[in-house]
Amino acid sequence: GGRIKLVAAYKRPAQNPKSAADSSRWVMGSYFETDWQPETSPRQQLPVALDMAGLYEQLLSPLIFGKDEGGGLSDDKTSHISDVPAAVYTARAQAEQSGRLTLARRIELAETVVTQQKEVERIKTRLGREKQFNKRVAINAELRDAKQELQRLIQQQAATQSH
Incomplete structure (x- = not known):
């Protein structure tokens, strides 16, 4: 089928x-x-x-x-x-409703996660192309920050699932 x-x-x-x-x-x-x-x-x-x-x-x-x-x-x-x-x-209790994220906000958060994933991939690509050590160090720091931000967004998204 x-x-x-x-x-x-x-x-x-x-x-x-x-x-x-x-x-x-x-x-x-x-x-x-x-x-x-x-x-x-x-x-x-x-x-x-x-x-x-x-x-x-x-x-x-x-x-x-x-x-x-x-x-x-x-x-x-x-x-x-x-x-x-x-x-x-x-x-649902009214208090719980006000504590929940709206559907629009959850979708915005999901789109932000996807955007951040693309940013991490873009930085990884840039790191792979760079030959100079001092520039690679700077790009690595940028990659580390981008990954931390992505992890924070994913955790925030996971927290909204429990509500």
Whole structure:
């Protein structure tokens, strides 16, 4: 048989306060996707939500959090796209809701992690091309800082998954 994958992107209204015409336009964010799966794999039903924002969050959150450093989804996250109980979304305490990051902020954080990963790779490439020792030392220091920043972002992203 064939194979399928789930792909979703975050869409938000344009936020240009200077132009009323732009407020009716939508901006497409990054795409998030699962790994390829057999066509015969079990399908999940849509999660129960009180509004479209809740449904949108429940559909996209597992895809955002399921991204590993290689850019795909780990196998154990693939089947959990709608396993989030409805009560988790509908019965949260107001204080807990205010402590959680918004879907937009979590997507922004995921995009920042990807950008930082690309920056680390760019610095590694530059280090490989450089021949002068003193410049290599400076590039190594820059690489170390970039890796620390990437690690901090990944830890911050992991902390949001527990909320």
